[in-house]
Amino acid sequence: MRQIKVFKSLVRDSLDTITRGSKKYHLWMAALTFMMLVGMYCYSIQLKEGLSVTGMTDRVSWGLYISNFTFLVGVAAAAVMLVMPTYVLKDIDFKQAVLIGEGVAVAALVMCLAFVIADMGGPSVLWHMIPGIGVFNFPNSMLTWDVLVLNGYLFLNITIPFYILFRHYQGKESKKSVYIPGAFLSVFWAVAIHLVTAFLYQGLQARPFWNNALLGPRFLASAFAAGPALIILVLAVIRTYTSFKIENKTIKKIAMVVTVAAQINLIMLISELFKEFYAPTHHSESAYYLFFGLHGKDALLPWIWTAIPLNVLATVMLTFHKLRNNFKVLYFACFILFIAIWIEKGFGLIVPGFIPGPYGKIAEYMPTGIEIGVTLGIWALGAFVFTILAKTAIGIEIGKLRYKK
Amino acid sequence: MSSNNKKWFSLNIGRKNQETSSSCSCGKQSGGCGGHNHEETDKIEERKNGFEQVFDVKMDRRSAFKQLAASLAIGAGAVSTSCSMFSGDESKEKAQIDWEEQFKGNYKLMTDEEKQATVDRLVRSYQLRTGKTINMSAKNAEENVLFGYAFNISKCQGYMDCVSACVEENNQDRNSQMQYIRIHEMKDGNGFNFSEADDNYYHEVPAEGHFYMGTQCFHCDNPPCVNVCPVQATWREDDGLVVVDYDWCVGCRYCMAACPYDGRRFNWSKPEVPEEEINKNQHYLGNRLRKKGVMEKCTFCVQRSRAGKNPACVEACPTGARIFGNLLDPNSTIRWVLENKKVFRLKEDLGTEPKFWYFMD
Numbered sequence: 131m132r133q134i135k136v137f138k139s140l141v142r143d144s145l146d147t148i149t150r151g152s153k154k155y156h157l158w159m160a161a162l163t164f165m166m167l168v169g170m171y172c173y174s175i176q177l178k179e180g181l182s183v184t185g186m187t188d189r190v191s192w193g194l195y196i197s198n199f200t201f202l203v204g205v206a207a208a209a210v211m212l213v214m215p216t217y218v219l220k221d222i223d224f225k226q227a228v229l230i231g232e233g234v235a236v237a238a239l240v241m242c243l244a245f246v247i248a249d250m251g252g253p254s255v256l257w258h259m260i261p262g263i264g265v266f267n268f269p270n271s272m273l274t275w276d277v278l279v280l281n282g283y284l285f286l287n288i289t290i291p292f293y294i295l296f297r298h299y300q301g302k303e304s305k306k307s308v309y310i311p312g313a314f315l316s317v318f319w320a321v322a323i324h325l326v327t328a329f330l331y332q333g334l335q336a337r338p339f340w341n342n343a344l345l346g347p348r349f350l351a352s353a354f355a356a357g358p359a360l361i362i363l364v365l366a367v368i369r370t371y372t373s374f375k376i377e378n379k380t381i382k383k384i385a386m387v388v389t390v391a392a393q394i395n396l397i398m399l400i401s402e403l404f405k406e407f408y409a410p411t412h413h414s415e416s417a418y419y420l421f422f423g424l425h426g427k428d429a430l431l432p433w434i435w436t437a438i439p440l441n442v443l444a445t446v447m448l449t450f451h452k453l454r455n456n457f458k459v460l461y462f463a464c465f466i467l468f469i470a471i472w473i474e475k476g477f478g479l480i481v482p483g484f485i486p487g488p489y490g491k492i493a494e495y496m497p498t499g500i501e502i503g504v505t506l507g508i509w510a511l512g513a514f515v516f517t518i519l520a521k522t523a524i525g526i527e528i529g530k531l532r533y534k535k
Numbered sequence: 536m537s538s539n540n541k542k543w544f545s546l547n548i549g550r551k552n553q554e555t556s557s558s559c560s561c562g563k564q565s566g567g568c569g570g571h572n573h574e575e576t577d578k579i580e581e582r583k584n585g586f587e588q589v590f591d592v593k594m595d596r597r598s599a600f601k602q603l604a605a606s607l608a609i610g611a612g613a614v615s616t617s618c619s620m621f622s623g624d625e626s627k628e629k630a631q632i633d634w635e636e637q638f639k640g641n642y643k644l645m646t647d648e649e650k651q652a653t654v655d656r657l658v659r660s661y662q663l664r665t666g667k668t669i670n671m672s673a674k675n676a677e678e679n680v681l682f683g684y685a686f687n688i689s690k691c692q693g694y695m696d697c698v699s700a701c702v703e704e705n706n707q708d709r710n711s712q713m714q715y716i717r718i719h720e721m722k723d724g725n726g727f728n729f730s731e732a733d734d735n736y737y738h739e740v741p742a743e744g745h746f747y748m749g750t751q752c753f754h755c756d757n758p759p760c761v762n763v764c765p766v767q768a769t770w771r772e773d774d775g776l777v778v779v780d781y782d783w784c785v786g787c788r789y790c791m792a793a794c795p796y797d798g799r800r801f802n803w804s805k806p807e808v809p810e811e812e813i814n815k816n817q818h819y820l821g822n823r824l825r826k827k828g829v830m831e832k833c834t835f836c837v838q839r840s841r842a843g844k845n846p847a848c849v850e851a852c853p854t855g856a857r858i859f860g861n862l863l864d865p866n867s868t869i870r871w872v873l874e875n876k877k878v879f880r881l882k883e884d885l886g887t888e889p890k891f892w893y894f895m896d
Contacts, residue, residue, distance in 0.1 A: 180803055246787075250786050259766055259785060264766055266766070271789070334763070
């Protein structure tokens, strides 16, 4: 009974905090709300007209939505790079960052689920997929595995921080015996969500571009680079605008994680490129299309040739200690790395899988305005969710929010 | 088959009993057969009414969940329909059918009665909406039948009569010009070079120096599309046909990504067929009218093949390049082709075991 009372008070206090703030904060939230509304309007058009309002066709049947979904699973998985050192290796430096990291994971997962729903042809019959009520094709379909691991990870990433914050809210220390098992589990779970998402593509013999043993490991490497890079940027913003203390040491440590992951990612990229272009086979056509264009069709060239230089530049910058330890350079490097991997693991991965088609037909894909509107709306939703979570968490952590008996 | 042991859930939203009473000897679930009276069923309905009718139904946990979800989802809609002073019995019946259709199960897992019931509902619904009667079948696979197809590359001249026959037979969306069959025009001397072939030609055929090859769903014996479907909305029937339950499909298009043969099509917008062009001889798994946001594909014209006829493409082909039949019948033409011609299949290295062979004279 008491717990419920505390919870009620927490919700009230949290509502109080998130509706109050500086002018900049209100502007930020208003902008996000506006983008979400635009996204909802675009989605309503899509619901009415069908997916024909997107750029997708029978030839390229997955596009911007699934690209973003794939990328964001990686961002969500990256929270583990903060959870592991903090809870499992008992590295105290990450303690402040980890709640933020888990907040990023929750926001990323919310976006993932939103993107999947946006991509569905029949959202009104989605209950067919709920185990117990519908028919769940487990374990045959990797998509059902993905549904399980994503929701499980979402659950873990909500409950662990919630428990810790709930205790702190009451002025108590959180009990290690309660959250450590969950933290351990979430470490393995994070690897699982990204590996399972890679298997979704990797398991299709129809698409040689995806049917490649390196896809899963490369997903992990790129995720552990892009996710923490985003977290560094978020921490930088939080450091500037709130009184939440994040030490330089913490950011430097996360930067180290980003660096190693980016280096491994680059090695794997080289390995992939070597395999595709040293002795090109019929199966290398998708890679040719992506990097050089095929038969004069070259819609993806500007994208990938933005991504690769940015990726290399960021990795090089991060590799040198002097550059990495300069925070201005670090933030810039993290930003361009994030963009590079977003292109590479989104657009650059999903679209060429369909081009050329099973019989060599090259039909290009270009997202429509409505598709982009929905996508921006979902990103705004993610930012909105994250802001709310982070504001409450920071309030509790700096002691501003406390339960009053 | 009285209302007491119906296996699907039905909500009586205030219309008269005769509409809810269940099937009669003619097999129709709702109204229209006219050959009997409703006295007996009415009595049962009288005893079980209102609250009891909705809640006093035997159900396992599964259907209980389903009902709960159902009530939450469209309870409001149902209330507004049933409370409306102006809506007549017909619109209430329509609402009832829509309700039952929205929350019915997967066709693959239905019993024969349930299959018949959903088909009857769809027929009745079409009648209520358009005033016209269609004929829809729920015929299951027959024993000792395994359908197979052979394509004679030497004979095909690229006339595409098969394509138009297919579109007409299977009620495909006319706006997006959806076609199950693709005819690839290839250059002589280049072999089977699909990447240089043209599957979208608009000129007189046969074009000089070219040969033609058709592809469609190959009804693989080990279909990758079936494995990946998260809700088992597509499956392989006992006679080898790979089919889709259009009402169960959630439209994720994973099967489309998994198909190595470009055999699947998606309804990107609401499919439209002019009323006078609708083929009214339908099968639940075949050419019945689809809705937007679901997958569809070639079914070897299940509405024809299970009735002992050839698919529309085979019948329409002016050159006799297409051969269809029962692989388990040793006297069938298809068996003769497989035994006497040098046949091959596409992308055999993928292990999909297509039931679609190519050969040359």
